[in-house]
Amino acid sequence: MPERPHPYTAVHDEPFPELLGNIDQVTVSADGQWIAASSVWHRLSRVVVYRAADLSRAHLLTFDVEAEPIAFHPTIPLLAIGLDNGDAYQRAGGLTLFEADSGHRVDFADPGRGVELVRWADDRTLELTFLSVDLDNGCEFLTSRARAVRDDWRDLVPDALDLTAVDGPPLDPDTPVGYPDTPVRPVLQALAARAGRSCTGRGGVGVVAGLSDGRVLATRHHVALESRAPDGSPQWSVPAPSPSGGTRILVSPDERTARVVAPDFRDGSDLLLVDLADGTVLDRSSLPFPAGLCARTDGVWAIGHASGQGKGADSPEPPATRVFAADGTPLRTVRHEPADDDPVGADPVGDDAVADEPAGDAFLPLDVRRCPELLFLRRRGDVVALDPRSATERVLFTADEPLGGTVYVSDTEGPALLHGRREVVRRSFPAGEVVWRRDLGAAATALDARDGVLHALCEDGTLVSLATADGALLDRRALPPYRALSLHAAPDGTVLVGTVAGQILRY
Structure with a gap:
């Protein structure tokens, strides 16, 4: 007998349930129509895209690595997602680009570096912060920052970008990496209130x-x-x-x-x-x-x-x-x-x-x-x-x-x-x-x-x-x-x- 969706009613129905109460980063598309949020559970991650108008789920992306950093393109509903396996000895990661309106997805792998941060510098430039491991120097962590530049970021195919070739000089150890420090739950609560909903995040039902x-x-x-x-x-x-x-x-x-x-x-x-x-x-x-x-x-x-x-x-x-x-x-x-x-x-x-x-x-x-x-x-x-x-x-x-x-x-x-x-x-x-x-x-x-x-x-x-x-x-x-x-x-x-x-x- 095949699995099938089944109607149900929800008690304590609040928005963003796919995040399982654990929110790492939140970003909103430039046109205000899409909300994306990441949720990491020990290298098992979800990135969920919601429609801002009614907070309904549009897309659910799952990963078997950490997928915490996310950022929308400054002009189009294109979401950049950084991937990192979190391994202290064999670091690896990648980049996923996802178009919220069409659902088009493309993945780029980097077998030697994890992506710690993603940021759009402008509509042509994606800035990536990488983390790698120097096995020859006591497994020292090395952080670097590089930029990928394109005129058109839509509808890319898997060979459109060689992520391993996107390289930049190492950051000075004393240079702040710039991890986001804004509390994310108030952001979701404000977005929920804008849609006429409440978001208390009361926790799992044991x-x-x-x-x-x-x-x-x-x-x-x-x-x-x-x-x-x-x-x-x-x-x-x-x-x-x-x-x-x-x-x-x-x-x-x-x-x-x-x-x-x-x-x-x-x-x-x-x-x-x-x-x-x-x-x-x-x-x-x-x-x-x-x-x-x-x-x-x-x-x-x-x-x-x-x-x-x-x-x-x-x-x-x-x-x-x-x-x-x-x-x-x-x-x-x-x-x-x-x-x-x-x-x-x-x-x-x-x-x-x-x-x-x-x-x-x-x-x-x-x-x-x-x-x-x-x-x-x-x-x-x-x-x-x-x-x-x-x-x-x-x-x-x-x-x-x-x-x-x-x-x-x-x-x-x-x-x-x-x-x-x-x-x-x-x-x-x-x-x-x-x-x-x-x-x-x-x-x-x-x-x-x-x-x-x-x-x-x-x-x-x-x-x-x-x-x-x-x-x-x-x-x-x-x-x-x-x-x-x-x-x-x-x-x-x-x-x-x-x-x-x-x-x-x-x-």
């Missing part, structure tokens, strides 16, 4: 959750929890103790309150109880470790160490798993000592260590929405159900591969757990027997399910939907280029996708 009445909850940078009305208008916001924002939202069964985990500035977490009517913080606890939550459908919940690593900033002993009733009444405390071969304080290895290979005898809460049991992940992939009254632990199954995202379903084939990354596995619940396996075609970063449909956010920028009963492919939707972060199958039947750009997409 967690999103929909309520039955259509309200949307979310966490962002510096925000532990925010609420938006069904039409997307903001209702209230609870500040976070650190820039990380909230990392987990646990909504009570009656949807009156939510518990939120928000990391602090050290190695600990704040646990907040928030009234969803108005955002009042009803309770706040400070925990000396990074906390994880899990819950049952009846509201019983548990909190424990999110990684099983160490004792936390101020904890004198390994953190315990604490179990509570829906109203917050303590039910049980369970302690798990680290194993002898995995000493306290060891660091996880690799991106998947926290979620998939807990250290020692770690007992990690599994975030599984709508599950009738409290589930935990134990060493070597044991998925364990914990009885909140007796503290009895029951091993459901042992995963022979990284668990990935995990969701609970109950459909025509009975209750089951679905989990995985590139390959999704359905297991009977609670027996844990494999029922089917399906390859998603790309690794999934988040899973959720409702009403017989499993939804998976995939690293290739798609939202894949499978039938939970048999794994049949129902849909593969191409998401807009806003870099999806979080996912929730909401009670009102919509699917919510939180993005790095700050948009919340509602399908």
Whole structure:
């Protein structure tokens, strides 16, 4: 089934989402019709061209090198883009010329220099600042400046310019290079205001959750929890103790309150109880470790160490798993000592260590929405159900591969757990027997399910939907280029996708 665009509505709809909240340079064409902005993410770059009248995206250019310096020609809508691989030993780069009105693009490579700055001296002259590495002199960086002169810069072909021949004398080490130092966000905000829009840049949506009445909850940078009305208008916001924002939202069964985990500035977490009517913080606890939550459908919940690593900033002993009733009444405390071969304080290895290979005898809460049991992940992939009254632990199954995202379903084939990354596995619940396996075609970063449909956010920028009963492919939707972060199958039947750009997409 081919990928296809799919209609959606955007909650917190602001301009320039393709920049993902990270803006390096901004420039406007001489006729005022085009806005260009660059966004660099560790040598993965975007240059986006917008129509100034309505701020709609006209073009999105992607690069696997740094593409920060940009400049429009003084008379025509021709954008110069400097490229630099950032390598400290084998510097290379290039120049891209892009015509905003026609979409014509031409690329010129320089295998020995990166382009640090681009500037149009006049309508015939493009000034380039290069950076190279002198391997014979202790890998010293050399900066030079040169000019390329042409009468006509439009519709160039790849051999119209030999970039390696555009050369000039080295700059004196004491000569300022002249990097732009004007703050770029106020520029975008002014351009947005001119088009009748606002641009607050509130940050990526780490967690999103929909309520039955259509309200949307979310966490962002510096925000532990925010609420938006069904039409997307903001209702209230609870500040976070650190820039990380909230990392987990646990909504009570009656949807009156939510518990939120928000990391602090050290190695600990704040646990907040928030009234969803108005955002009042009803309770706040400070925990000396990074906390994880899990819950049952009846509201019983548990909190424990999110990684099983160490004792936390101020904890004198390994953190315990604490179990509570829906109203917050303590039910049980369970302690798990680290194993002898995995000493306290060891660091996880690799991106998947926290979620998939807990250290020692770690007992990690599994975030599984709508599950009738409290589930935990134990060493070597044991998925364990914990009885909140007796503290009895029951091993459901042992995963022979990284668990990935995990969701609970109950459909025509009975209750089951679905989990995985590139390959999704359905297991009977609670027996844990494999029922089917399906390859998603790309690794999934988040899973959720409702009403017989499993939804998976995939690293290739798609939202894949499978039938939970048999794994049949129902849909593969191409998401807009806003870099999806979080996912929730909401009670009102919509699917919510939180993005790095700050948009919340509602399908």
